[in-house]
Amino acid sequence: KSASEKPSGGTWAAVIGIITLLVSASGVFGEIQQSLNMIWKVEAQGSSLSRLVRARAVSLGLVTALGFMLLVSLVASAAISALGNLINAQLPFGTLVLAVINAIVSFVLLAAIFAAIFKILPDRTLEWRDVWIGAVVLGFMLLVSLVASAAISALGNLINAQLPFGTLVLAVINAVVSFVLLAAIFAAIFKILPDRTLEWRDVWIGAVVTAALFTLGKSLIGWYIGSRAVAASYGAAGGLLVILLWAYYSAEIFLFGAEITRAYSIRHGSRSDLDAVLHSA
Numbered sequence: 001k002s003a004s005e006k007p008s009g010g011t012w013a014a015v016i017g018i019i020t021l022l023v024s025a026s027g028v029f030g031e032i033q034q035s036l037n038m039i040w041k042v043e044a045q046g047s048s049l050s051r052l053v054r055a056r057a058v059s060l061g062l063v064t065a066l067g068f069m070l071l072v073s074l075v076a077s078a079a080i081s082a083l084g085n086l087i088n089a090q091l092p093f094g095t096l097v098l099a100v101i102n103a104i105v106s107f108v109l110l111a112a113i114f115a116a117i118f119k120i121l122p123d124r125t126l127e128w129r130d131v132w133i134g135a136v137v138l139g140f141m142l143l144v145s146l147v148a149s150a151a152i153s154a155l156g157n158l159i160n161a162q163l164p165f166g167t168l169v170l171a172v173i174n175a176v177v178s179f180v181l182l183a184a185i186f187a188a189i190f191k192i193l194p195d196r197t198l199e200w201r202d203v204w205i206g207a208v209v210t211a212a213l214f215t216l217g218k219s220l221i222g223w224y225i226g227s228r229a230v231a232a233s234y235g236a237a238g239g240l241l242v243i244l245l246w247a248y249y250s251a252e253i254f255l256f257g258a259e260i261t262r263a264y265s266i267r268h269g270s271r272s273d274l275d276a277v278l279h280s281a
Helices: 009-039 048-082 084-090 094-120 128-154 156-162 166-192 200-226 229-267 272-280
Strands: none
Touching (some): 166 200, 166 229, 200 229
16 A cells, blocks of 8 residues: 555554543543542442443543533634634624624533533433523633633733733732632532532532642642752653642642532531531430
């Protein structure tokens, strides 16, 4: 066969890489859910083999579905951008119309992603009405965060020109927006993944603590990398060491936040009645 008829090494590498990514991502997703169930002392139903097969199948399907939705989102955004000149030429407010269309498409896709996450998880009895309410709320929060970040970046020059400490104010606003979004993501994970019904008031304390420690750790590791101490001490292996350190720290912080969530829920949250019963027994 000619070289053009033979599959290239790059194609095989891409296929193997995608399969490895999907399997690894589904494994991580399953391990996170299992860890949260252990913290909440939840026993899964069914045999160990059936649980393993079901969890891996659901996790793999979820990762694949989310990847497809994100790909559709990117294609839709690219198509809208490509039609920008045509829309601007045909409509008097083309730029505004384009921005509204892009925001609507992004919002619908985000809501669909969150709805898929809520509904596909095993051992759930949620109705689609409840699923879409939560999905729309989280999608709206994420969309508002993205719009706020874009607006802050666009107003950067104006803020710097009008305020004596414009750069500092801009950095603080951007940090607050990022922190709120990160806390909301952790709160959603703590509420959704465990096979136990929780209320939003149970998860916010743990989510805020986790987001704060996560942000602090990210800054410290970034400073450590920037100090060049890694390269001086470990040479070429320094990059791998940083990745392992960040993965270990992130896992510890995540599980610590989950423990805080459980303790707060039992002591002061929706499960405080159960704590009173246990202490009175």
